[in-house]
Each structure stands twice: as C-alpha cells, then as structure tokens.
C-alpha cells in the first residue's frame with residue numbers, strides 16, 4: 001500500500017481512501033519489481049455503479065497500450081462484480097477514456113450514483129467536485 005501511494009503521488013492521483021473496503025486495487029510490477037501501473041475502482045453501496053480510479057502507468061512505460069489494458073481490466077472486474085455502469089473523474093485524460101467508450105457525464109449525477117464512495121465524499125467536502133470533469137459508460141458490453 002505504501003509503494004502504491006508513492007506511485008500514485010508521483011502521477012498526481014488521489015491517495016485517500018485506498019484502504020476503504022469498497023475499493024478494489026491492482027498493481028502491475030516491472031521485471032525489477034517496481035510498480036509500472038495500477039488500476040482499480042470503488043463500488044457503490046448498492047453494487048450497481050463503479051467509480052474507476054487509480055488507473056496509471058509509469059511515465060517511462062506510457063503509450064504502449066498498458067493504460068488501455070489496465071483500464072479494461074478494471075472495467076471487466078467491475079462488470080463481473082455486478083456493476084451496470086462505470087464512472088470516473090478525469091480532467092486531463094478525457095480522450096483516453098473516450099477511446100474506451102466513455103462519454104462526458106454530469107458530475108452531479110455521478111455524485112448521486114456514487115454518493116457513498118470515499119472519493120465523492122472527499123471531493124464534496126473539499127469543494128473539488130465543482131472543478132472535476134465526469135465521464136461514464138455502461139458496462140453491458142466490456
């Protein structure tokens with residue numbers, strides 16, 4: 001968890017709530033054991049919505065398809081767990097998510113669907129929600 005937090009901090013992603021019971025996380029290591037990528041999601045209380053988070057690739061490993069594979073992995077696991085819809089916040093990587101079938105979404109709808117998740121509660125408390133860009137896609141065909 002410590003190594004993952006350091007990795008996420010380097011790529012400027014949210015660290016809080018990584019150990020919440022509703023959060024699922026995976027890491028990929030390179031041949032030397034260093035974290036090369038991470039992926040995950042937080043599931044809503046009713047299990048129907050997944051907030052994709054912590055999808056990142058080490059800067060030296062980017063643009064080789066790793067990000068797409070890690071994001072697809074999280075979407076598949078969320079669908080297997082029963083989620084019907086995936087959501088996420090991304091201010092910088094919209095085109096990446098669009099290439100995975102995501103469309104611009106209403107951030108307030110996201111906050112309603114995932115009201116009990118750690119990340120939504122944090123973003124509401126800090127006022128960051130109003131500055132975020134939301135994306136969503138159905139998980140019927142992953």
Ligand SMILES: CC(C)(COP(=O)(O)OP(=O)(O)OC[C@H]1O[C@@H](n2cnc3c(N)ncnc32)[C@H](O)[C@@H]1OP(=O)(O)O)[C@@H](O)C(=O)NCCC(=O)NCCS
Nearest residue numbers: 011054055056057062063064065066067068090093095096
């Ligand atoms: C977003 C990120 C995970 C992509 O990882 P990657 O390994 O470079 O992605 P891929 O090689 O699988 O790229 C898939 C496609 O998305 C495109 N793409 C990747 N990052 C992009 C970005 N930030 N903006 C626009 N397009 C992007 C690639 O060009 C590629 O398109 P192509 O297949 O047509 O060439 C990586 O840039 C990253 O870790 N960013 C910092 C963390 C972050 O912002 N995560 C998302 C929020 S959870």
